[in-house]
Amino acid sequence: METMIETRDLTKYYGSTLAIDRLNFEVAAGEIVGFLGPNGAGKTTTLKILAAFLSPTSGTAKINGFDVVSESLQVRASLGYLPENVPLYPDMTVTQFLEFAARAKGVEAKQEKGEIQRVQEACGLQDVRRVLSGALSKGFRQRLGLAQALLKSPPLLILDEPTIGLDPSQIVEIRTLIKNLEGSHTVMLSSHILPEVSQLCHRVVIINKGQIVANDTPENLSRQLGHEFRIRLTVKGPEDQVAAALKQVAGVNLVVSQGDGRFLVEAGGGQDLRAALARTVVAPGWDLLELQTQEFSLEDVFLNLTTEEET
Amino acid sequence: MKGLNGCLALLRKEMTVYFATPIFYITGFFFLVLAGYFFYTNMLYYSIISFQAAQQAANPQMAAQLNPNTLIFRPLFAVLAIVLLFLVPIITMRLLAEEKRSGTAELLFTYPITDWAVILGKFLSALLVYLIFLAFTLSYSLAFAMVTSLDWGAIAAGYLGLVLLGAAALALGLFASSLTENQIVAGVAGFALLLLFWIIGWAQELGAGTLGKVLQYLSLLDHYDNFTKGVIDTRDLAYCLSFIFFFLFLTKRQLESRRWRA
Numbered sequence: 001m002e003t004m005i006e007t008r009d010l011t012k013y014y015g016s017t018l019a020i021d022r023l024n025f026e027v028a029a030g031e032i033v034g035f036l037g038p039n040g041a042g043k044t045t046t047l048k049i050l051a052a053f054l055s056p057t058s059g060t061a062k063i064n065g066f067d068v069v070s071e072s073l074q075v076r077a078s079l080g081y082l083p084e085n086v087p088l089y090p091d092m093t094v095t096q097f098l099e100f101a102a103r104a105k106g107v108e109a110k111q112e113k114g115e116i117q118r119v120q121e122a123c124g125l126q127d128v129r130r131v132l133s134g135a136l137s138k139g140f141r142q143r144l145g146l147a148q149a150l151l152k153s154p155p156l157l158i159l160d161e162p163t164i165g166l167d168p169s170q171i172v173e174i175r176t177l178i179k180n181l182e183g184s185h186t187v188m189l190s191s192h193i194l195p196e197v198s199q200l201c202h203r204v205v206i207i208n209k210g211q212i213v214a215n216d217t218p219e220n221l222s223r224q225l226g227h228e229f230r231i232r233l234t235v236k237g238p239e240d241q242v243a244a245a246l247k248q249v250a251g252v253n254l255v256v257s258q259g260d261g262r263f264l265v266e267a268g269g270g271q272d273l274r275a276a277l278a279r280t281v282v283a284p285g286w287d288l289l290e291l292q293t294q295e296f297s298l299e300d301v302f303l304n305l306t307t308e309e310e311t
Numbered sequence: 312m313k314g315l316n317g318c319l320a321l322l323r324k325e326m327t328v329y330f331a332t333p334i335f336y337i338t339g340f341f342f343l344v345l346a347g348y349f350f351y352t353n354m355l356y357y358s359i360i361s362f363q364a365a366q367q368a369a370n371p372q373m374a375a376q377l378n379p380n381t382l383i384f385r386p387l388f389a390v391l392a393i394v395l396l397f398l399v400p401i402i403t404m405r406l407l408a409e410e411k412r413s414g415t416a417e418l419l420f421t422y423p424i425t426d427w428a429v430i431l432g433k434f435l436s437a438l439l440v441y442l443i444f445l446a447f448t449l450s451y452s453l454a455f456a457m458v459t460s461l462d463w464g465a466i467a468a469g470y471l472g473l474v475l476l477g478a479a480a481l482a483l484g485l486f487a488s489s490l491t492e493n494q495i496v497a498g499v500a501g502f503a504l505l506l507l508f509w510i511i512g513w514a515q516e517l518g519a520g521t522l523g524k525v526l527q528y529l530s531l532l533d534h535y536d537n538f539t540k541g542v543i544d545t546r547d548l549a550y551c552l553s554f555i556f557f558f559l560f561l562t563k564r565q566l567e568s569r570r571w572r573a
Binding site for chain 1 (some may be wrong): 316317319320321322324327328331332413414415416417418419420421422423425474570572
């Protein structure tokens, strides 16, 4: 598969502050990749470098085979970029703004009208065509930002927090919009919203303090972290006795009693202890009401990777 | 060809913004009020002198000096240049500073347009605004031509000087706007730099020798003076054009440096 984004030891200093530290990752054409990290981790800096707006201090980044520094124009011609906070020209109407963007991107005069109409429809901007950009609501601003990025259908879309500040129904709309780009475009998006990333993205890159801490599919990430097996049980029986019995099962590391007969069991070694646990509960005559393995969510992965344990 | 498209896209965008914001109308209004006032008083003065000359028909010396070019248009061009000093920083201060402040620079510089196309597009839009203002003042000479004959060559030279001086000042203003995110700072810096190039020639009067000559050569006003006299000298043309290029070049350098900083 073709490589759309490729970075080699990408490093950026702001003065003496290290913003990103030797990032190495690749994104294949057609992938939707989520870029996660706490505030100040270097997400926006990385995206700005990929969009050829900032130059890296050292290292290289290639978009569509072009270097972001020496072949910046070709890089810019192959991407649509939605910056953080969606900057717009407040004194231009939606259509005027898109006309400018289309011309700046070199959309041919004959196709300009059709192309603008296409992105306006795709982003649901038909009703605000004559509204000044400065008077748009947050949701429409975001859509206009996305619309300008979609002009001329660039192979790569870089979206910095595309759903931030939107209400839930708008988030769903934008998400559907991005999902529809699957296949025809490569999308790299940054986000704080973890369920969004796990729904939308084929792959997640997590960075913290300027370094990549994880780079995998959302499922694999959960599994990796889930090398400790977690099982949730609900048992009808004397709590302390049940807890003691569960602890006796080979492989169990921890039993947490959560009250009302609910227990959380953590086991190491990646072995499936469901059968053993069930037998343990049933043998003394207690009733097993519920038994469920619990998957680690992306939140757990994220927190686990980005927060340091206090010692 | 590709660069031209980007440049034209910028030019159109800037003109849209100029026409959509009050700055254009307010500066235009006051420029024309001032220009009209100066033209009116110059003409009034001229008509009084003419009247006196007609009464003393025996004074040929005075009648010979009666020339609308020297009595009306030359002083008008001189005073318009001073109005320009105030006007230009207001036209240019928004151009790059506002892009940086509002973050739209991030859009602009991730579109596939070269820095030169951006700079030229913005420079030409400011020049166009300035030319629109100047075009209105053409009505003075046209109205005047209905009652008397004018030396059109001298007027054309004066306008050429005004256009070149304006273009030079706009290039400097654009550079000032590239230095900061704050429009007001850009305006003040533009005004201060312009004033410096205006008065730099005065040092010559202190008798500073060769240095004084150099400073005088650098002065915008000295070169402009020739144009108002109706003299088009290649030295003055070369000065204005290199002044424009120099400041556009500095702007380009300033824009390039953004990539390396925060």
